[in-house]
Amino acid sequence: MQSQKTIEEAIKETIKEVTGISDLDKDSNLVYLEIGIAPASFLYIFDILAKKLKIDIYEILKTRTYEVMTINNLAKALYELQHDEQV
Numbered sequence: 001m002q003s004q005k006t007i008e009e010a011i012k013e014t015i016k017e018v019t020g021i022s023d024l025d026k027d028s029n030l031v032y033l034e035i036g037i038a039p040a041s042f043l044y045i046f047d048i049l050a051k052k053l054k055i056d057i058y059e060i061l062k063t064r065t066y067e068v069m070t071i072n073n074l075a076k077a078l079y080e081l082q083h084d085e086q087v
Contacts (some may be wrong), residue, residue, distance in 0.1 A: 001082055008075035010052055015071075017045045026071040055082050073085060 001009075009028065015030075016022040024030075030037055037045075049056050050057040053077045060068060068077050 002079070007053060007078050007082075008071055010049060011071050011074055011078075014045050014048045015050065017079075018039050018048065024071060026058065026075075028070060029066070030069045031066060040084070049078075053082070057081075063064040 005079050012022070012024065015024065015037070021036060024035070028035060030042075031039075046057050046061075049055075055078055057078060060074075060081055064077060068074055
């Protein structure tokens, strides 16, 4: 099981890999236009994260609101999902 901090770093790394954006506040909403992440980029980001973390990341999109779309909240949700999958 990966720590929430490890998941957070994987999210930042993946966003940088896909978009080139590296200076993100962990509480900024990633879907805000001002952040500059194209909506289609999230498909790549989620796909890469699912493979890197070996977590069914799409489950959180089914059950969470847009508020999950910060680095901090996404890391927390993935950490919890990872825990739930092991139980």
